[in-house]
Amino acid sequence: MNVEQFIQHALNSLTLGSLYALIAIGYTMVYGILRLINFAHSEIFMLGAYFVFWGVTLFALPWPVAIVLSIAVTALTGVLVDRIAYRPLRDAPRISALISAIGVSFFLQNVAIVFFQAIPRAVYRPEWMEDPLIWGNVRVLPITLFVPVLSVALMLALLWVVYRTKTGLGMRAISKDIETSYLMGVPVNRVIAVTFGIGSALAAASGIMWALRYPQLQPVMGAIPGFKAFIAAVFGGIGSIQGAVVGGVVLGFIEIMTVAFFPDLAGYRDAFAFVLLIGVLLIKPTGLFGDKAEEKV
Amino acid sequence: MKRSTTTLLNVAAVALVGLFTAWAQASLDGYSVQILNLIAVNIILALSLNLIYGFTGLFSLGHAGFMAIGAYVCSILIMTAEQKEMLFILGDPAPWVLAAHAPFVVAVLAGGLVAALFGALIGLPLLKLGDDYLGIATLGFAEIVRVAATNMSSVTNGALGFKGIPAYANLWWNVAWCLVTLYVIVKLLGSNTGNVLKAIRDNEVAAKAMGVDVLRMKLLSFTVGSFFAGVGGALLASLLTTIDPKMFLFTLTFNVLMIVVTGGLGSLTGSVLAGVGITVLLEWLRVVENPVSFAGIEIAGIPGMRMVVFSLALIVIILFRREGLMGMREITWEGMARALRGKGVAK
Numbered sequence: 001m002n003v004e005q006f007i008q009h010a011l012n013s014l015t016l017g018s019l020y021a022l023i024a025i026g027y028t029m030v031y032g033i034l035r036l037i038n039f040a041h042s043e044i045f046m047l048g049a050y051f052v053f054w055g056v057t058l059f060a061l062p063w064p065v066a067i068v069l070s071i072a073v074t075a076l077t078g079v080l081v082d083r084i085a086y087r088p089l090r091d092a093p094r095i096s097a098l099i100s101a102i103g104v105s106f107f108l109q110n111v112a113i114v115f116f117q118a119i120p121r122a123v124y125r126p127e128w129m130e131d132p133l134i135w136g137n138v139r140v141l142p143i144t145l146f147v148p149v150l151s152v153a154l155m156l157a158l159l160w161v162v163y164r165t166k167t168g169l170g171m172r173a174i175s176k177d178i179e180t181s182y183l184m185g186v187p188v189n190r191v192i193a194v195t196f197g198i199g200s201a202l203a204a205a206s207g208i209m210w211a212l213r214y215p216q217l218q219p220v221m222g223a224i225p226g227f228k229a230f231i232a233a234v235f236g237g238i239g240s241i242q243g244a245v246v247g248g249v250v251l252g253f254i255e256i257m258t259v260a261f262f263p264d265l266a267g268y269r270d271a272f273a274f275v276l277l278i279g280v281l282l283i284k285p286t287g288l289f290g291d292k293a294e295e296k297v
Numbered sequence: 298m299k300r301s302t303t304t305l306l307n308v309a310a311v312a313l314v315g316l317f318t319a320w321a322q323a324s325l326d327g328y329s330v331q332i333l334n335l336i337a338v339n340i341i342l343a344l345s346l347n348l349i350y351g352f353t354g355l356f357s358l359g360h361a362g363f364m365a366i367g368a369y370v371c372s373i374l375i376m377t378a379e380q381k382e383m384l385f386i387l388g389d390p391a392p393w394v395l396a397a398h399a400p401f402v403v404a405v406l407a408g409g410l411v412a413a414l415f416g417a418l419i420g421l422p423l424l425k426l427g428d429d430y431l432g433i434a435t436l437g438f439a440e441i442v443r444v445a446a447t448n449m450s451s452v453t454n455g456a457l458g459f460k461g462i463p464a465y466a467n468l469w470w471n472v473a474w475c476l477v478t479l480y481v482i483v484k485l486l487g488s489n490t491g492n493v494l495k496a497i498r499d500n501e502v503a504a505k506a507m508g509v510d511v512l513r514m515k516l517l518s519f520t521v522g523s524f525f526a527g528v529g530g531a532l533l534a535s536l537l538t539t540i541d542p543k544m545f546l547f548t549l550t551f552n553v554l555m556i557v558v559t560g561g562l563g564s565l566t567g568s569v570l571a572g573v574g575i576t577v578l579l580e581w582l583r584v585v586e587n588p589v590s591f592a593g594i595e596i597a598g599i600p601g602m603r604m605v606v607f608s609l610a611l612i613v614i615i616l617f618r619r620e621g622l623m624g625m626r627e628i629t630w631e632g633m634a635r636a637l638r639g640k641g642v643a644k
Contacts, residue, residue, distance in 0.1 A: 110601045111601075114599055227436070274437030277433070
């Protein structure tokens with residue numbers, strides 16, 4: 001492998017990794033606050049992608065408008081999911097909310113099958129996206145560079161929200177202790193709704209970029225990236241935003257580089273993440289940046 | 298109630314199930330028999346997951362993986378060498394795959410045992426993990442099994458899977474295995490071991506403080522559960538006569554989990570009742586995907602609608618009846634007798 005090929009692979013890894021990272025943030029925020037694996041998150045990702053292409057093809061919206069609208073509608077869907085399926089179960093055993101999440105995930109997936117049909121659709125991209133940028137032998141689509149840049153911007157914005165705003169303070173308080181937060185006058189349900197909104201918006205952004213990068217839409221398209229992003233979140237230490245980002249990027253690199261260096265293993269690429277996950281959990285049961293698990297007595 | 302009376306009642310119940318099976322086999326149409334078959338298999342799967350999750354508190358999402366292992370092992374053993382040579386078009390089967398052959402009973406047992414072996418192997422490191430982490434790690438295991446099944450062409454025929462698996466799994470076999478599962482799990486849970494498992498579920502730290510070897514007990518429960526998941530997968534393979542890796546997606550685990558939760562986590566009776574109810578419901582819901590003509594208007598069937606209704610039903614159940622049909626209660630002979638005598642006279 002020469003340097004140019006390596007750069008090419010590295011760029012692809014970075015793109016895939018930052019897409020994973022954006023989805024992983026949604027998982028990690030919800031888990032950090034509610035201790036809930038939001039299985040419906042991968043369907044939120046899928047909806048974000050569908051909405052935008054609906055907007056462009058069905059309603060002939062210009063791209064920027066379609067993208068903004070899609071992100072807004074998807075964020076709203078995320079908030080709605082929380083309101084209908086999770087909020088009534090706040091004081092229930094955690095398994096109830098989890099089952100509810102799995103139910104919502106299957107519901108959204110099958111609604112998508114009903115409305116958008118199960119067959120994969122090709123995605124039509126704006127023309128300027130089809131011309132690769134060329135330096136010597138390195139050829140990349142603009143989207144490949146665009147994704148990491150935009151992802152970093154979104155993550156910085158998010159960190160600002162979490163560490164510099166009142167809502168962010170609320171999120172951090174709830175993640176420490178939800179009961180006390182109620183007592184201290186934190187508007188818990190509103191903060192949680194905002195969390196779902198932000199997480200879903202990031203998932204939508206990721207879904208749109210994913211569909212532009214790998215131009216195909218199908219109702220189950222969220223499943224594999226969703227699982228992997230969750231693994232990225234666990235890998236980085238669930239609850240930690242920085243951890244989710246690091247986890248996502250590491251996962252992207254491992255996936256692309258392993259296939260690049262060992263082409264024989266390409267068929268197994270969807271299993272790498274899980275093997276890595278099990279390996280990491282065995283050594284560090286709460287992930288890289290995770291808190292030490294406390295035993296409740 | 299006297300022990301001999303209970304035994305008598307149990308024998309009578311088994312005889313009744315036997316009579317029912319004979320009657321169903323003889324006089325019901327093929328479709329109804331197939332539904333009864335699926336019910337039996339689903340009950341086996343639900344009981345095994347309930348043992349792991351409902352009674353030991355181990356959040357496992359790996360059932361589809363164990364089922365896949367059982368299904369593949371059993372299928373390889375019951376197909377003839379000629380069949381396998383015809384079937385493997387992606388590459389020649391491995392010599393040991395070609396040579397392997399066994400009667401159906403042995404094949405199902407082998408499917409269960411290999412699944413149990415894998416259960417023990419992955420359980421040993423993974424069962425130390427906390428509940429959500431365990432769930433996601435077992436889910437990862439199931440995905441690894443599926444990816445391996447897609448790629449190990451010389452053993453599994455890759456993505457094409459197996460077709461024309463001999464259909465040995467008739468109603469007798471399935472019902473018999475269902476009773477065996479029920480018997481083993483009831484016996485296990487009724488024993489001291491069962492109490493220890495429930496103690497781990499209710500408070501692991503306390504159980505440890507009482508001197509319970511928590512990891513060993515968890516491993517026992519997980520392995521027994523994996524065994525019956527493998528058996529269920531094996532029966533399913535022979536029942537459907539065709540398997541491929543796509544069959545063992547997370548959806549399959551979800552269906553089993555759904556039966557367990559609807560029936561009540563920690564209630565065997567609940568698993569049995571929900572196994573019957575949900576299997577029937579899922580079949581009955583096929584109606585919404587078929588075209589219907591209503592008052593002269595043809596309404597086209599909507600593919601995917603069945604799962605929409607199904608998942609909606611699940612959400613509604615969990616929102617309004619968290620503890621499931623039975624909660625943690627069981628229907629026992631004792632309980633029934635008491636109910637017959639009238640509540641006041643209990644004891």
